[in-house]
Amino acid sequence: MRPTLLPRRRALLAVSLTALATTLLLPPPASAALDGPAAPAPAPAPVEEAAPYVAQAVCDPAAKPGTRALADALLDHYGTGSVGISRDCSAGGTSEHKEGRALDWMLDATAPAEAAVAQAFLDWLAAPGPDGERAWAARRLGVMYVIWNREIWSPSRGGWQPYTGPNPHTDHVHVSLSWAGALRLTSWWTGTTARVDQGPCTPDPGPAGTPACGPGQEQPAPGPGSAAQPQEQPDTPAASAEERALAELAGLREESLARLTTDGRWVAQLASKDVGIVDPLQTAQNGTHTFRAVDILAENRAALATVGDPAAVLTLHGTDFGRNARTVDGDPFWMTVVDVGAGGRADVEAWCAATYPQLTGDELANSCVPRRLTPSRG
Structure with missing residues (x-):
């Protein structure tokens, strides 16, 4: 939009x-x-x-x-x-x-x-x-x-x-x-060099007009008349909800591509889905094993809540990095990956096991796996 x-x-x-x-x-x-x-x-x-x-x-x-x-x-x-x-x-x-x-x-x-x-x-x-x-x-x-x-x-x-x-x-x-x-x-x-880590507020005395952060505060209160959080969407028919979820996923991907670096680093892949895919090891928010766009978006939000750092989460297509991951129909998978600061596959596996202790075996491998951010290839 x-x-x-x-x-x-x-x-x-x-x-x-x-x-x-x-x-x-x-x-x-x-x-x-x-x-x-x-x-x-x-x-x-x-x-x-x-x-x-x-x-x-x-x-x-x-x-x-x-x-x-x-x-x-x-x-x-x-x-x-x-x-x-x-x-x-x-x-x-x-x-x-x-x-x-x-x-x-x-x-x-x-x-x-x-x-x-x-x-x-x-x-x-x-x-x-x-x-x-x-x-x-x-x-x-x-x-x-x-x-x-x-x-x-x-x-x-x-x-x-x-x-x-x-x-x-x-x-x-x-x-x-x-x-x-x-x-x-x-x-x-x-005319004065600014801090590149400057946020909307500053923990230290800063230039005039820069609001000071309170103890533990990462963001300042928004200005008068602005919403502190994204506004609630009104109830809409299921088709509109699907369209809105796809639009939000597309927006998340646009932002992720702006900071994607395909330098071979290891990341944790927390989700890989296509609209309509059936995953017998996972249950969608609709109570079935069939995932729609709203379920894929819910997975993405759950990953963000698990990690807590928006800058660590990337929402991508399976064709944006590595071997092109597509469905049999040629559609790219939606993927959610997290940069966990890993030095290799073993570090990612250890992070997955610690982050999802309730999952083991195939269920853990289906929910959190190591991937490398390498240039896209066929």
Whole structure:
């Protein structure tokens, strides 16, 4: 689901996805700019490290000041497109849009002038700094990752990789920011190097405007008028529930692909299902052994509750890594894997046994098995 579109030079307000703002699409310039927006503050030495991936943890969709400022800078500098930031809490899947720290810059990859603008921005974002520092502007802005035209890039990994999510991002450039970038605390805005582990609050004295975390508090209270948790969905017919579950799984996969690293590391696979599959060793939430999309999503949520760390859980297709895991009909399996920090197969097996002591033998092997995150192959 696409976030609310916001017109050029207007205040970017956090609004419901269903309340679409009037959008003014300006004609693209005759030729795309080869440079990027000017930084309002001089660069410190050194600038920030590459921003690590930090997944959505709460739903506070109000557009954050750094996200708004970057949107304004893009529209002012390049003079084309429109920008959406906020995504309603009722939308399926996890997304930094729901924390106001992601933007969608609406550009058409099939329109040469707009595609040239996008390419100019992306080249500028990844370009080296004055002393050869990699991804200079991206690091100073706190960019976590970018998706555009079936490819994904992040300064922490470097290099563009194929993006196979359900939305090919051919009609917009997606940019997700770190919390420091979203809160306008990075050196691009302040001239002071920001912490790359900055959250929406800080356990230590931080820059002005950064809320302090209370004892044991990992997230701050969301802003006025925002939901602390995703809003409850109304009762809907079973078909709609299936469609909504598939949409949420697709959103979870999109976020997971943004941080997937196929470097051969060992992970624990907690689920591998296709819609309609029959598993005699497991019971779905519907009381049968036949798993629907809502049951696969429930397995994914159970894995997250078991692990507790959203950043450790990946929701993927069986074709996203390793040997392509498909059904006899050619459909990829939905897989939930957890990065448990294992050094090898034995470490994963020990983690599985400790995490699921109630399971043994075939039941344990059917619920938690070692896998390696290697590049996808046939």
